Amino acid sequence: MSYSAAFRCIAGCEGSYPLGQVIYRCPRCGDLLEVVHDLRALATRTALDWRQVFADRWRATSGDFASGVWGKHEWVAPHVAAENIVSLGEGASPLWHAKRYARDLGVGEVHIKQCGTTHTGSFKDLGMTVLVSTVAQMIADGAPVRAVACASTGDTSAALAAYAAAAGIRAAVILPRGKISTAQLVQPLANGALVLAVDTDFDGCMRIVQDLAANEGVYLANSMNSLRLEGQKTVAIEIAQQLDWQVPDWVIIPGGNLGNVSALGAGFELMLALGLIDRRPRICVAQAAHANPLYRAYAAGWAELEAVPAKTTLASAIQIGNPVSFKKAVRALRAFDGVVEEASEAELADAAARADVFGAFACPHTGVALAALEKLVSRGLVTREHRAVVVSTASALKFTDFKVGYHEGTLAAVPAPRHRNQPVELPHDYGAVRDALLRGLDAR
Ligand SMILES: *Cc1c(COP(=O)(O)O)cnc(C)c1O
Ligand SMILES: [Zn+2]
Numbered sequence: 001m002s003y004s005a006a007f008r009c010i011a012g013c014e015g016s017y018p019l020g021q022v023i024y025r026c027p028r029c030g031d032l033l034e035v036v037h038d039l040r041a042l043a044t045r046t047a048l049d050w051r052q053v054f055a056d057r058w059r060a061t062s063g064d065f066a067s068g069v070w071g072k073h074e075w076v077a078p079h080v081a082a083e084n085i086v087s088l089g090e091g092a093s094p095l096w097h098a099k100r101y102a103r104d105l106g107v108g109e110v111h112i113k114q115c116g117t118t119h120t121g122s123f124k125d126l127g128m129t130v131l132v133s134t135v136a137q138m139i140a141d142g143a144p145v146r147a148v149a150c151a152s153t154g155d156t157s158a159a160l161a162a163y164a165a166a167a168g169i170r171a172a173v174i175l176p177r178g179k180i181s182t183a184q185l186v187q188p189l190a191n192g193a194l195v196l197a198v199d200t201d202f203d204g205c206m207r208i209v210q211d212l213a214a215n216e217g218v219y220l221a222n223s224m225n226s227l228r229l230e231g232q233k234t235v236a237i238e239i240a241q242q243l244d245w246q247v248p249d250w251v252i253i254p255g256g257n258l259g260n261v262s263a264l265g266a267g268f269e270l271m272l273a274l275g276l277i278d279r280r281p282r283i284c285v286a287q288a289a290h291a292n293p294l295y296r297a298y299a300a301g302w303a304e305l306e307a308v309p310a311k312t313t314l315a316s317a318i319q320i321g322n323p324v325s326f327k328k329a330v331r332a333l334r335a336f337d338g339v340v341e342e343a344s345e346a347e348l349a350d351a352a353a354r355a356d357v358f359g360a361f362a363c364p365h366t367g368v369a370l371a372a373l374e375k376l377v378s379r380g381l382v383t384r385e386h387r388a389v390v391v392s393t394a395s396a397l398k399f400t401d402f403k404v405g406y407h408e409g410t411l412a413a414v415p416a417p418r419h420r421n422q423p424v425e426l427p428h429d430y431g432a433v434r435d436a437l438l439r440g441l442d443a444r
Pocket of ligand 1: 394
């Protein structure tokens with residue numbers, strides 16, 4: 001069977017474009033493109049067959065199927081030949097059933113999809129393996145690609161640099177100077193990317209890279225390029241697979257440029273179309289109150305996007321005021337009976353720390369999603385009858401300044417951290433250590 005997919009305009013214009021073509025917007029109306037799969041070809045296997053195929057490939061010990069993304073090859077990127085796959089073993093991440101945390105919240109079940117458990121420490125790896133593999137395929141087919149480039153709040157550039165380095169493709173990353181974490185900055189540097197730190201914000205970097213892609217023969221690696229979303233949509237498929245194909249009641253996901261929620265929706269839609277699941281979950285997008293254009297549009301009854309200047313937030317990867325995938329996100333949220341929540345700096349930091357007490361180690365963006373979950377609970381939308389999945393988007397090990405600052409009490413935006421925990425510093429003396437131990441254990 002030959003599987004295939006192509007770019008189409010999301011506004012429904014005529015025409016489809018091969019996935020190896022350098023094209024980011026509809027040439028007729030300028031709107032975003034999306035990847036559309038040949039469903040008839042995919043439907044030549046039954047839903048039960050696909051479930052079995054995915055079960056057989058799950059975390060294969062070696063080869064392409066050791067990757068969660070490439071274990072779904074036909075559904076994701078049928079245009080990439082096996083020899084051009086550039087994989088770092090991404091995906092197939094744990095879905096952690098956080099039982100004690102759910103009890104504390106008063107929710108039936110909470111599962112945390114640990115997308116940060118991956119090579120560069122964020123879910124961006126899932127999309128970047130597809131994008132860079134496509135570029136490798138294009139180069140193998142003789143296309144002239146000078147380099148791959150992206151604007152980034154940190155995690156996209158880390159992923160692009162790693163996959164490009166593994167493939168031997170030149171990479172340039174454009175970052176807002178001084179606005180990303182040290183760990184995020186050092187990743188593309190270590191991987192040998194050309195790092196351009198520009199005195200602007202993410203939205204300013206995004207405008208520059210779009211012009212470079214249009215004029216200078218560099219291939220655009222931002223999520224406006226919907227190839228990325230094809231890899232990211234495997235998060236939805238993995239969640240369903242890990243819940244034995246039972247659809248959760250809620251999926252809560254932090255949103256910035258809004259590609260990832262669009263991908264989540266696309267994954268569930270494809271499973272519905274092919275009969276692997278029989279209903280949709282409700283989706284909640286969580287935004288930082290300091291960068292909340294989607295929240296504002298939602299609160300105004302799905303108004304048009306009004307770009308806002310994004311204010312500094314601890315959730316730096318979602319400090320975006322003019323989200324590229326706004327329209328796709330609204331479409332997904334409408335289809336999934338969706339809601340949008342926002343979280344203040346103190347709310348996101350305390351929510352992350354509260355989950356940590358039960359075994360998580362939540363990055364600030366995951367904290368935004370956890371704060372949204374708390375709000376859905378207090379509004380009675382998520383209850384003891386419900387199973388909720390929170391998408392954790394990055395490893396907190398990339399955001400140690402946030403974690404350390406919280407517990408040291410030095411974050412200006414979080415003057416009174418509620419779950420602060422400090423080391424007890426003691427002299428080299430058995431009695432002192434023993435007393436501190438007994439006192440400390442009693443207080444827990
Ligand atoms: C990119 C990113 C997001 C936001 O994803 P969008 O697709 O831009 O909405 C959230 N969290 C982390 C850690 C990210 O790197
Ligand atoms: Zn169009």
